[in-house]
Amino acid sequence: MVTLKQIAEKAGLSISTISHILNRQSPRYNAQTRERVQKIAEAMGYIPNRYAQVIRRGRSGIIGMIQHAGLLQVAVLKSQAAARAIVAANYRLLAGDSEWSGSGIQTVCATMLDLRVEGLILIDPPASFPRDELDRFQKHRIPVVALGGVRIKGVPQIRVDAEKGMEMIVRHVAALGHRDLELVVPALPPRPSPAINWPTLERVAGFRRAARQAGLTAAQAKVTFFGAPNDIMSPYANGKAAMEQILARVERPRAVLFCNDDWAIGALAACAEAGVKVPDQIAITGFDNAPIGEYLPSPLTTVTQDFEGMAKAATDLLLERIRERDWNLEAPLIRVPGRLIVRRSCGAHAVSPSADS
Amino acid sequence: MVTLKQIAEKAGLSISTISHILNRQSPRYNAQTRERVQKIAEAMGYIPNRYAQVIRRGRSGIIGMIQHAGLLQVAVLKSQAAARAIVAANYRLLAGDSEWSGSGIQTVCATMLDLRVEGLILIDPPASFPRDELDRFQKHRIPVVALGGVRIKGVPQIRVDAEKGMEMIVRHVAALGHRDLELVVPALPPRPSPAINWPTLERVAGFRRAARQAGLTAAQAKVTFFGAPNDIMSPYANGKAAMEQILARVERPRAVLFCNDDWAIGALAACAEAGVKVPDQIAITGFDNAPIGEYLPSPLTTVTQDFEGMAKAATDLLLERIRERDWNLEAPLIRVPGRLIVRRSCGAHAVSPSADS
DNA sequence: CTGTTAGCGCTTTCAC
DNA sequence: GTGAAAGCGCTAACAG
Numbered sequence: 016m017v018t019l020k021q022i023a024e025k026a027g028l029s030i031s032t033i034s035h036i037l038n039r040q041s042p043r044y045n046a047q048t049r050e051r052v053q054k055i056a057e058a059m060g061y062i063p064n065r066y067a068q069v070i071r072r073g074r075s076g077i078i079g080m081i082q083h084a085g086l087l088q089v090a091v092l093k094s095q096a097a098a099r100a101i102v103a104a105n106y107r108l109l110a111g112d113s114e115w116s117g118s119g120i121q122t123v124c125a126t127m128l129d130l131r132v133e134g135l136i137l138i139d140p141p142a143s144f145p146r147d148e149l150d151r152f153q154k155h156r157i158p159v160v161a162l163g164g165v166r167i168k169g170v171p172q173i174r175v176d177a178e179k180g181m182e183m184i185v186r187h188v189a190a191l192g193h194r195d196l197e198l199v200v201p202a203l204p205p206r207p208s209p210a211i212n213w214p215t216l217e218r219v220a221g222f223r224r225a226a227r228q229a230g231l232t233a234a235q236a237k238v239t240f241f242g243a244p245n246d247i248m249s250p251y252a253n254g255k256a257a258m259e260q261i262l263a264r265v266e267r268p269r270a271v272l273f274c275n276d277d278w279a280i281g282a283l284a285a286c287a288e289a290g291v292k293v294p295d296q297i298a299i300t301g302f303d304n305a306p307i308g309e310y311l312p313s314p315l316t317t318v319t320q321d322f323e324g325m326a327k328a329a330t331d332l333l334l335e336r337i338r339e340r341d342w343n344l345e346a347p348l349i350r351v352p353g354r355l356i357v358r359r360s361c362g363a364h365a366v367s368p369s370a371d372s
Numbered sequence: 373m374v375t376l377k378q379i380a381e382k383a384g385l386s387i388s389t390i391s392h393i394l395n396r397q398s399p400r401y402n403a404q405t406r407e408r409v410q411k412i413a414e415a416m417g418y419i420p421n422r423y424a425q426v427i428r429r430g431r432s433g434i435i436g437m438i439q440h441a442g443l444l445q446v447a448v449l450k451s452q453a454a455a456r457a458i459v460a461a462n463y464r465l466l467a468g469d470s471e472w473s474g475s476g477i478q479t480v481c482a483t484m485l486d487l488r489v490e491g492l493i494l495i496d497p498p499a500s501f502p503r504d505e506l507d508r509f510q511k512h513r514i515p516v517v518a519l520g521g522v523r524i525k526g527v528p529q530i531r532v533d534a535e536k537g538m539e540m541i542v543r544h545v546a547a548l549g550h551r552d553l554e555l556v557v558p559a560l561p562p563r564p565s566p567a568i569n570w571p572t573l574e575r576v577a578g579f580r581r582a583a584r585q586a587g588l589t590a591a592q593a594k595v596t597f598f599g600a601p602n603d604i605m606s607p608y609a610n611g612k613a614a615m616e617q618i619l620a621r622v623e624r625p626r627a628v629l630f631c632n633d634d635w636a637i638g639a640l641a642a643c644a645e646a647g648v649k650v651p652d653q654i655a656i657t658g659f660d661n662a663p664i665g666e667y668l669p670s671p672l673t674t675v676t677q678d679f680e681g682m683a684k685a686a687t688d689l690l691l692e693r694i695r696e697r698d699w700n701l702e703a704p705l706i707r708v709p710g711r712l713i714v715r716r717s718c719g720a721h722a723v724s725p726s727a728d729s
Numbered sequence: 730c731t732g733t734t735a736g737c738g739c740t741t742t743c744a745c
Numbered sequence: 746g747t748g749a750a751a752g753c754g755c756t757a758a759c760a761g
Binding site for chain 1: 753754755756757
Binding site: 016060062063064065066067069070075084085086088091092094095098102107108109110111112114122126128129130131151154155251252254255280281283284286287306307309310311312313314 | 373420426459464487640
């Protein structure tokens, strides 16, 4: 690899001069010299050694991002939006895809740490995110923010307003004349810490409130907790299994609401297998607006989020904390409202075909 | 951040001693001293400064990985498998998604270069991957390998045997009694270089050969090139549009074969919208075995790949080239056979319900 | 406008 | 067993 020294020799100048011209864009040099040096560097294929720069400058200029892209399209959308925001802020991005699991996450965090990220952004962190890894960042005064996911103590978070989102769906479904609603949410751990502020519980709250306002009885607004806690690996299978269980009952609900599109996709599969027509016999809704939702045989009614704006906000929050090194420990939770997207799966088109999008 | 110097002071030893003990696992020290030093380092939260290590050692220990796929589940599966292989080989991973930033691939490659990756693995590179970026790596003697994707000159590649895969599907579909097959493949650029060895063309070849062997006439084995060349951003939309066009024709094929599951998903949506039953009226197949394919209302018949094994092979190839710095320029193309997965979308279950998986 | 110099944190050779 | 010293590629304060 070409070094400043080699360029300096070739140009007959000193190393520091070359450094100034090449890596500091200093205007205080003779235009001719500057151009000549630039030409030489270009010709030799010089790439500044970032390791040397970082070690001298004392900062890495890197922001880390940890996600679990897995199967979920929305996680990818979020991380892409965050990546754009980070690059736009003139930072380099170090992306890590832990599978949110034991050794995966350790490895990723270790890389983040030894590459000295200046800040860390978590995409949809699960409740199982290891506390001690987080503490390590805290200890080294590396600020962390979360985009989506579960509330983590000391970590500022930007996410969709799950409660309001659920309310929108319930209101819409109820307005279509559906009674007997059922909300399916992933199971919580045995003793869910109330401090944690689970989006799931917010969804349940929104569901119940809106159902009440729509004049539904408690029996007409059932909530089912399903699956193993923190199981994010098999959303389709979970959705399918949950739906199968519902379909096996004597009395079926008229509409089943899911926490995300992926569970809803599994549910659609269960319905197809059982020969149950969506939305004619049963209505299904999702949440998050995964791109594929539009391309299912029964396109999903769902709630979308402003990924770009939220990612920007999360990044800004992070940058601010990076700047003022002495950030206090209050960690805001910012809920951003989503937007209802009506498609066929809820049965809206039986009522008013023009209501799409 | 804690440095060796600080630890040395606290321990009353010299920096080089600490360095040996901590970062070289040297056994040549007094066990007591070693333990004491380790304790101190632990307590102080020491993390070796990788920038300093790299600069001294002269190698980064990082392997880069570039992917270029947002919505496609299989790209994620491949990259996760590759990531595991890289970590298992004791390298750090630097992952970049070309979609992740404004000027995309440029930015990502720049990061790869200035973090001095020792090798680069490309996940499903498109034909549009810029040649000059590749040349830059070549020039700096950084080996590059591709896992899947389009054939690139000078880049060793491991991918599924597209031709054989297609043959398997055709044979299966023909055995079910379907005549009038149609293969839909993404359009190629105006003058596709024959040197490039397009997987698409291999698929076409496999399709034609197997059709002939099954006794189908040319008219019974149609090939349609669809969409804009190199458009990997909208697989669902493309599949849907292609299918709509087919459904609009007076004479419809009995089975439509797609190049990947994502196009097939779009096609299923088109069928549902048009009220065409899959597989009763028309059979559909995909390719790649995206996890969601199993959970569609008409689960997709498809071809799966050994992602883990292929990723391992690609990584091994890369490591070998990193090791022998003077790698010659012959770049093998290794085709790994896939495996047919039969589900409902092809109509197999109408014939023999037990043939699943 | 250009060059000298003193490091950044770490590794490694070689001497004690 | 341990430490002194040189130096990796680069930056920045300061001198000329």
